[in-house]
Amino acid sequence: AQSVTQLDSQVPVFEEAPVELRCNYSSSVSVYLFWYVQYPNQGLQLLLKYLSGSTLVKGINGFEAEFNKSQTSFHLRKPSVHISDTAEYFCAVSVWGYSGGGADGLTFGKGTHLIIQP
């Protein structure tokens, strides 16, 4: 079974500063990787995903993530954050090629709360 570790439960950052939210995963097989964002009092929205190909993935709202297979990481970055980026961010993994039944569709990390300070 796969697992996801988000190393920071909370990340405070000043507005217009860069940010990196860390995510590590474990799996014995190839995986797909996702970042979801949850704004206050809302549902989860897909930010970006890595399926195959280029290891640098660009998402919405200026975010990007880099897949590093050797380090089993998928860290999320943004060069300059805004107040509107305040949200909870979830990293998730699914097993590559898995399309059968079962609960292994997605495994989520516990989330990182990004706090933007003015």
Added chain:
Amino acid sequence: NAGVTQTPKFQVLKTGQSMTLQCAQDMNHEYMSWYRQDPGMGLRLIHYSVGAGITDQGEVPNGYNVSRSTTEDFPLRLLSAAPSQTSVYFCASRGTSGGNNEQFFGPGTRLTVL
């Protein structure tokens, strides 16, 4: 497409009361799931369904029942609510094509059990 819809948005129950959280999707997705979200716990899978008539338990199924009579609908039932079930509940769906398992989430139901 409306995507995944959930009703109600908010609900307050007394201990021992029963209720049903509604979830519907219009994307013809086979897989549907219910998660609960609690502070510091991330999302935990309650029940899921791989198609009409087929359901199974997730990580935290106790106290909840589900059924899947149609592809579109996947209601979650609390038979006798307990304060430990105070949480935010999310319904999600995914298709099978491509195999990447991207989930689409509803807006959530915030449930308080007194």
